[in-house]
Amino acid sequence: MATKRTLFLGDEALAQGALDAGISGVYAYPGTPSTEIMEYVQQAPEAAARGVHRLWSANEKTALEEALGMSYAGKRALCCMKHVGLNVAADAFMNAAVTGVNGGLVVVAADDPSMHSSQNEQDSRFYGKFAAVPVFEPASQQEAYDMMRQAFEFSEQLRLPVLLRITTRLAHSRADVTASAPRSENPLNVSTSTRQWVLLPGHARHNWASLMARLPDITRQADALPWNRFIPGPDRSLGIIAAGLAFNYLNECFPDGCPHPVLKISQYPLSPDRIGALQAACDAILVLEDGAPFIEEQLTGLFPKPVMRIRGRLDGTLPRTGELTPENVAAALGRSRPEGPAVPALMTPRPPALCRGCPHCDSYAFLKEALAGFPASRVFSDIGCYTLGALPPYEAIHSCVDMGASITMAKGAADAGVSPSVAVIGDSTFTHSGLTGLLDAVAEKTPMTLLILDNEITGMTGGQESLALGRLEALCLGIGVDPTHLRVLLPLARHHAENVGIVREELEWPGVSVVIARRACIQIKKKG
Amino acid sequence: MNYDMIIAGVGGQGILSIATLLGRAALDLNLHLKQSEVHGMAQRGGAVLAHLRLSDKPIHSDLVPRGGAAMILAMEPLEALRYLPWLEPAGGWLVSNAEPVRNIEPYPELEALFAEIRRQAHPFLFNAEKMARDLGAPRAVNMAMLGAASSFIPLPAESLEAAITAQFTRKGEAVVASNLAVFRAGRQATEALSQPRP
Numbered sequence: 137m138a139t140k141r142t143l144f145l146g147d148e149a150l151a152q153g154a155l156d157a158g159i160s161g162v163y164a165y166p167g168t169p170s171t172e173i174m175e176y177v178q179q180a181p182e183a184a185a186r187g188v189h190r191l192w193s194a195n196e197k198t199a200l201e202e203a204l205g206m207s208y209a210g211k212r213a214l215c216c217m218k219h220v221g222l223n224v225a226a227d228a229f230m231n232a233a234v235t236g237v238n239g240g241l242v243v244v245a246a247d248d249p250s251m252h253s254s255q256n257e258q259d260s261r262f263y264g265k266f267a268a269v270p271v272f273e274p275a276s277q278q279e280a281y282d283m284m285r286q287a288f289e290f291s292e293q294l295r296l297p298v299l300l301r302i303t304t305r306l307a308h309s310r311a312d313v314t315a316s317a318p319r320s321e322n323p324l325n326v327s328t329s330t331r332q333w334v335l336l337p338g339h340a341r342h343n344w345a346s347l348m349a350r351l352p353d354i355t356r357q358a359d360a361l362p363w364n365r366f367i368p369g370p371d372r373s374l375g376i377i378a379a380g381l382a383f384n385y386l387n388e389c390f391p392d393g394c395p396h397p398v399l400k401i402s403q404y405p406l407s408p409d410r411i412g413a414l415q416a417a418c419d420a421i422l423v424l425e426d427g428a429p430f431i432e433e434q435l436t437g438l439f440p441k442p443v444m445r446i447r448g449r450l451d452g453t454l455p456r457t458g459e460l461t462p463e464n465v466a467a468a469l470g471r472s473r474p475e476g477p478a479v480p481a482l483m484t485p486r487p488p489a490l491c492r493g494c495p496h497c498d499s500y501a502f503l504k505e506a507l508a509g510f511p512a513s514r515v516f517s518d519i520g521c522y523t524l525g526a527l528p529p530y531e532a533i534h535s536c537v538d539m540g541a542s543i544t545m546a547k548g549a550a551d552a553g554v555s556p557s558v559a560v561i562g563d564s565t566f567t568h569s570g571l572t573g574l575l576d577a578v579a580e581k582t583p584m585t586l587l588i589l590d591n592e593i594t595g596m597t598g599g600q601e602s603l604a605l606g607r608l609e610a611l612c613l614g615i616g617v618d619p620t621h622l623r624v625l626l627p628l629a630r631h632h633a634e635n636v637g638i639v640r641e642e643l644e645w646p647g648v649s650v651v652i653a654r655r656a657c658i659q660i661k662k663k664g
Numbered sequence: 665m666n667y668d669m670i671i672a673g674v675g676g677q678g679i680l681s682i683a684t685l686l687g688r689a690a691l692d693l694n695l696h697l698k699q700s701e702v703h704g705m706a707q708r709g710g711a712v713l714a715h716l717r718l719s720d721k722p723i724h725s726d727l728v729p730r731g732g733a734a735m736i737l738a739m740e741p742l743e744a745l746r747y748l749p750w751l752e753p754a755g756g757w758l759v760s761n762a763e764p765v766r767n768i769e770p771y772p773e774l775e776a777l778f779a780e781i782r783r784q785a786h787p788f789l790f791n792a793e794k795m796a797r798d799l800g801a802p803r804a805v806n807m808a809m810l811g812a813a814s815s816f817i818p819l820p821a822e823s824l825e826a827a828i829t830a831q832f833t834r835k836g837e838a839v840v841a842s843n844l845a846v847f848r849a850g851r852q853a854t855e856a857l858s859q860p861r862p
Contacts, residue, residue: 143687143697168704253704309700309715309726310683312691387724462729475731476751480780482772483745488675488710489767521708596705 144313146306149277150216150244151176153284156318157240160211161189163199165568166597167218168253169307170246174216175600186321189213192594194603195539195568196221200228203241207297208333210325212240212288219247219260224539224569226263232297233267234335234343238327240288241297248304249427249459255519255538257457259427264299264404268347270358271404272300273380277311279402283363285316290361294354296347303426303459306381351405359407364400366413371395374447375418377411377431382424385465401425406434415444422468423448426460489524495655496522498627498635499589500532503560505632506639513556513643514549518542518570520562521595533560540569543586547577550584556643557584563604564594571611574648578616583646585639589627591657599660612650621649628655665695666721667818668728670750671714673739674765675707682737682810683714688827689819690718700726709767711746718819737813739806740765741777741789748784757816758784759854761792761809788812788854795849801842811850815858821851 144152151173154162164174177183177190189206193199196217203213217225222245229243245260264271272287274280280302287298331339376394378386379401386394399414414421421444423432432448447453453468454460466472490497499522507513517523517533518541525532535545543566546559561570566588577584590608594600604611612622621642625635635653642649673679683699690697700715715728730749735757738744744760751758760781764774781787792808801807807828814824828847832840 141691143691143699145701172703252702252706305700305726308703309698310687311698311723311726312696381726384724384726388729462725462727462732466729473729473731474753475749476733476753476756477748477784479748480745482776482780484742484768484770484772486674486709486711486742486768488705488708491708524708596708598703598707 147172240291363402502635543573
């Protein structure tokens with residue numbers, strides 16, 4: 137057994153791997169299950185000693201562009217986000233594949249199959265294929281550490297960004313990890329190539345064609361790294377492809393070794409040679425992958441008669457949605473074991489709820505009362521703790537779609553004639569993606585009311601600094617909100633009647649109103 | 665050696681602090697471990713659980729398979745029953761705190777919950793809040809739980825005590841001593857039960 141071992145969450149193993157790979161900066165916006173990567177770096181003594189950049193960015197797009205700027209200057213940068221954050225950063229991500237990089241650039245996308253803390257379960261491997269960049273998918277915390285280090289080497293070797301994909305269960309599971317000797321940071325080495333970085337169509341066409349021409353070689357190089365491997369097995373009636381974390385569930389089913397040939401996949405693009413070798417050796421293939429049937433669909437294609445039987449999520453061997461579990465993988469392999477006692481009938485769900493004393497409770501109380509006389513009103517909400525206002529006893533909101541969509545949906549609904557049209561957004565979500573939507577509304581004098589629940593922190597993800605802190609009024613006024621319709625309230629029960637009155641006034645104003653309900657998150661107060 | 669367990673509770677009860685102490689002890693003993701946690705939205709007062717796996721060999725899955733847990737350690741009686749399918753059908757222990765967290769409406773009848781817990785093959789139900797309070801350390805509820813669980817977990821008590829000491833040293837000797845006292849009381853409550861393990 138190794139000597140110097142540390143217990144790391146998958147997220148922390150990635151963070152330590154990046155520090156030891158000599159990064160000069162981390163750029164991120166908090167989002168479960170990726171938040172702990174940045175938090176680890178923020179607490180790491182060596183990051184402070186080296187002056188590694190480690191402050192939160194306004195959103196995932198600004199984070200990725202900032203990381204790309206650091207790469208342009210020759211240094212290594214890490215950028216982390218949850219899967220839906222990559223949608224926000226997609227413009228930067230897709231085009232960073234066309235510019236390529238100078239210093240190593242690794243983008244971590246933490247996917248959340250089964251939607252433990254998310255609104256969808258999109259699979260980030262599609263983004264890797266979309267942009268034509270290599271994707272790394274570690275199976276364990278040790279691989280998370282080792283592959284992060286290799287991802288930076290590979291990024292500089294190929295001069296391309298590398299996407300590193302993990303899923304919730306690895307991000308939030310702790311295991312012993314052995315670290316290796318740290319590498320020093322890159323010196324400043326600013327790029328001088330305008331053809332690489334100025335994506336005029338003439339340059340971009342050249343860069344893209346060159347990336348496409350290199351793709352077969354990139355695939356070969358990715359597959360030559362030690363992470364994809366073939367493990368022979370005597371029973372060739374079935375070959376198994378196990379991607380990322382799926383490899384663990386497979387091994388869990390066969391403590392004495394899997395009898396079938398297994399192809400462990402932790403690297404993309406998929407190598408046709410590897411897949412072909414498995415195909416030639418086996419009668420059928422079972423694909424185990426966490427998330428979408430990404431590999432499986434590439435194998436089956438659209439031919440009505442595939443070359444061989446492919447089993448997985450598409451043929452019902454595994455559920456079409458939701459994360460892999462030890463149980464559904466065991467069932468797919470006919471290795472189910474007896475379960476413990478059934479859950480008794482008196483069991484009731486215990487969903488998450490707003491904390492006792494949470495300022496959002498008082499805000500929803502005055503909002504509901506203010507809206508009582510307006511049966512046609514609609515409240516468009518957003519991503520954060522306050523989404524829990526959809527549940528009893530509040531049942532105060534009618535939508536939650538994506539970061540910032542409260543303001544823009546309220547505007548669209550107001551355009552369509554909904555009145556009063558109300559948007560409810562948190563302070564951090566507002567600076568993430570609310571500003572531009574508010575600008576649309578101000579420019580058109582849209583009759584809508586925006587309630588900003590300012591708890592002076594990013595609450596849902598555990599209390600990260602909000603870039604809105606101390607800036608909210610100035611931001612709203614700067615965008616052009618009428619100062620007489622920018623109101624600031626203290627959401628406390630003793631101000632309830634007064635707050636109801638103020639919100640009613642603003643609901644009746646036929647233009648853009650912004651009401652800021654400001655009181656610090658109770659969890660953060662506790663932490664002190 | 666393999667030991668798989670589930671730690672169950674309500675967001676905010678600090679189940680991760682128990683898992684962390686077990687993890688620290690396991691690491692000192694040069695064991696492998698995997699510990700899967702719940703972060704994010706569920707931590708806001710929802711049902712939360714941690715999977716903890718200890719072994720002298722490398723561990724594959726981060727999650728304990730259903731039917732594989734040698735113990736469910738529950739910080740709360742309703743949560744004790746939520747993950748029963750994970751318990752080893754024959755020999756698994758259900759160790760539960762009796763003190764309810766009533767943040768849902770309606771909360772089931774407490775006596776009915778106790779009856780369900782006692783109906784299991786190997787239950788141990790006790791009031792950890794009271795145990796900690798009686799020893800003058802009302803904040804050390806998790807130590808009572810860890811102590812009660814420790815009789816069944818194949819880690820030496822000294823290793824767990826060393827982990828507790830290391831964890832609280834920063835807060836001074838008195839805090840270390842009171843946490844150790846509650847841990848020992850919890851352990852004493854189950855020591856006799858752990859002997860004739862079926």
